[in-house]
Every structure is written in C-alpha cells, then in structure tokens.
Amino acid sequence: MSLEPNPALELYIGMDDETLLAELEGALLGRGPGFGPSDVDQAVRFASDWLDQRTEEFRQLLCGNVRVRLEHGGGLDKLTDAAVVADALQALLGKPTAYIVAVILLRRGLNGLCDTAGH
C-alpha cells in the first residue's frame, strides 16, 4: 500500500455522497453518449443498486484484516484509511472504482457492513 499523496483519493473524499455515487456510475458505465436521455438521479440509483449487489464481496474483503487495521492501527487519518480500504479493493475493482467505493464504504461505516448476521 502506498502512503504517498493521492490526489484522486483526496478529490473523492471531498465529494458529497450523491456526487460520489454519480462518479461511481460513470466509472462503471462510462460517460459517453448513450442511446437516449438519462434522468438526473438515474446514475445515483444505478450505483446504489450495484453497491447493494456487491455487499457480500465487500464484506469478505474488508471485514477481516482490513477492518482490524482500521480499528487498531492507531490514529490512521481519513485519507490513510481510504487508501487502506482502496488497496484491499483494487484487485477486484481496479482504479478509480476502488477509490470511490472505499470512500463510500468508509463513510457508511465498516461496522455497519461487517456487524451483520454471520459476521
């Protein structure tokens, strides 16, 4: 994991929740012209649904060692936490999707993701 300055990650940390979801949709489906118009909230709805579908995979990747590092690693700041989570997600999601998802999941709280039945 690199602890070098990461401007892309910092940019995503500065975004509000819905802008992040719209960014996630763009990263997943592209920003080029489609076949018809698309509604202002369509991107947010798509990204939310996609995140919900991948919840179990995120749990498996993040609710073990990664969560422990965040809880007990001692004073990791927001950017470093995001870098740790993004690093864990990168093989699965690639960049920049891993960055965006890391910021969203951290903002929602890993406890919420991990403290459910079976974990």
Add this chain to the structure above:
Amino acid sequence: MFASMTLALEQLERLGIPRQLEASYSPEDAISVLRGQARDSTVIDVVHGKLALNAGGRLMDLLIRDAGELGWLRERISVRTLLFGESSASFLSFSDDSHAILVSRALQESLVGMANLLIYLDVATGLAKISSLRRRKRQKASQECIGRVTAALRYLLLGQRMTGRAPRTPMALDEESFQFAGQIAIGAVMFVIAHEIAHIVHDHTESSTQAYKEEGGASVSEAQELQADSWALGLLMRLLSIDSHEPGGTPGTEVALWSAFTAIFATQITEKAIYVRRSRTHPEAWARWAVLEKQVPEAEEKADSLRLAFMMSAAGAMSFGEEFPDELWPSLQTDPMLGIEEEINLAKLRYWDGLNSGPLDQLVSETDSSLTADGRALVGALREGDLADSLGGIGTPNPRLERILDPSLALEFSTLKRGFGKISPTHTTGDPDAFAVVATRLAAVHLEGGFSP
C-alpha cells in the same frame, strides 16, 4: 481474443457480467421472453443476455467482411446485456483500446414490447381492412385498432410514471406475426448496438449541449446522435440484406427500417410523457426518424401508413393534458392478442390516469383535506413556484436539488414522484400516491419551462 480486450472484460466482471455466458435456454424460453410472457427472471436474464451477445457478434462479423478498415473492432469491442438498472445503452473505452457496449435488459424488454405492439397494429388494422364490412365500418374498425394500441401505450407510460419501471406487455400474436415481431425486436437491439459502435468509430467521447454551429440550432450531442443513427442504419441494412437473400424472406431494408423505427420510438416515444424536462443531448424521436427516412429512397405506402398509425397512437397515449377515452381501457383485457400485468388491473389504470391527466386544480382541492400542516405549506409553495423551498425536502442533499433545478439535465416524472413519495407520511394522511403525483405535477409546471427548444 481476450488478451486484446482485457480491460473491457475486467470491467464487465465488475458489473457482474461473466466473460462467457454458460447458461442455455430452450426455444420455448426464448419464445415466452419475446412474447413478453416470461415470468422467471433467470430465464429472462439468460435469453436477453444471449440476445445482445449474438446481435453484437453478427454486427462485428459483418464489419470484418464488409469494411476491412474497421475489422479491428472485432477484437476490441465486447457487447453485453446489463441485467439490472433502468433503460439505457452506453459504452466505455479503455486505455488498452478495448471497448465495452452495454445494453440494459430494461431497454431490450422495451424493444421487444414495442415490436410486438407494432406488429399487433399491423395485424389488427389489416384484419379490419380485409373484412367484408362496408368501407365506413372498415375505417371505424381500423380506428378502433389504433385506439387499442393507444391504450396499450398509455398503460406503458402510466406504469412507468407511477412505478418507475416499464410494465410487461404480454401478447399473443399468431405464429407468423410473432416471427416478424421477433425479427424486428432483434433488429432493434442490433440498431442500438450499431448506434453505440458508431459513437466509438466516430470518437464521440462525451455529451455536449453546446451549439453545433455558431448560429445555434442543434447541439453537438444532437448532431452526433443523428450521425450515429445514420451510420447504424446503413450497417443494419447491409447485414439484414444478406439475411434476406433467403427465398421468401422480408427485404432487409424493410426490416432494418422497422427495427430503427422501433428502437428510436421505444426509447423516446415516452420521453415527453415520462420526462418533466428533457435535455438537449438527444434529438426528439420525430427528428431522428425524419433523418433516417431520407436514407431510404422509397418506402412502401402500406409501411408509411402503418408508421403514421403508430405515431398517432403514440401521440394519443402521450397527451396527458387530455382525459383518456374510458371506453378504450377494456380492450386491454378483452382483445385476445393484448394483455397487461395481473397486478395492474383496469381500476388501477383508471385511477392512475385520473391522477395524471385530471384537472390539476380539482386534484389539489380533493387532496387538500388530507394534507398535514407540512403538506399544506409544501403544496402552497409549489403553487407559488417557490421551488428552492418546496423541493428542499426531497432535494437533499443539496447537489440533488441543484440537479433537479438545472435546466440542462433531463428529469423524469418518476424521480420527483419518488422524492415526494418518501416525504408523504409527514405530509398527508391520505393516499401517498395521490399526494406524490399532485406535488410532482405542481412542480412540473415550473420545472418543464427550463427546456427551451
């Protein structure tokens, strides 16, 4: 092949789309999906998944055969069905020069439904014309057929407005008509894919609503869309002409034109009805069709008449400013070829139609007695056109409110309705749907003015 489009295939996996579609389906499964009758989501996913894959493969094969300079696309583009999400088609380009084209299952279903309705109109008006009735009665019978298609389209539009998704249109066409509807539906999927390939070929990387020419007129995106349509129709005509060399086949140009017509109208026929405000990224369906029509020198008179009849049906279905003729609804249940979802019965359709097309002042009065103090304040602000205040409750966080108010962004009726639906428990003690629709219609009066052609 995979080595040359690694990034595109990796992206497909992120979207939950496997590199190879292993699952198979029976001919009966495919028929039930193409008739709009299938209920099993797994079967629907498999059939639609293969539909885009096969359609994309055939288009690529043609490109290799006919356009040597574009042969590279075969190794660079991966076409798949996006099995979830709303109606859409898009493409992604990656740093290894690979591309992924995604057509949503929702859009493919819509294309299938619209192709079936189009052929239903052809069959039903044809039957009316060849019947032994006198001329006046034949004309009346033809008009009744147009009325039934209008009702079916209205059902689709109301369903989309009220639920945020297009409802199923189960249909029972005869075998020959069904075959032709299937050809058109598959052709329409091909047209959509070819349109996206055109964007890649022409390097249309981003949407832009800036004017295409200094003197104004169409936006850059609108001009690009027309170019992509035109290129896609040319490709589809070449492909389907090869197919139609079999004896007895329908001429390829005819099928290609019907396919393009279906794709364009299935995507945008609903635009004015389900959008509170449209953007300038895509020209209206009528304009797109007018450009394509010119590409084919002579269309048969019968085909022109059928397209005109379909457009008339669409115009009737889209007229939410007028009360819908009540006598048309029962045909959706009594006509042996037409059908609607069991969950949406005629009583519900009539109620939805009243909410969406009834006089707004009257609806406001009727819902007033069930409003809470918050509800009354909101409706008052909406009537005054105080959008920033009245939409604050459904537009939080702030960027959402900015998007709703941004005149350059397309806004669906169902998006506003969802927002008002969420706050309805604190704003009304009555029917949440009635509250949400009335509030949406009040907001739309002010928001739709944001678009100026």
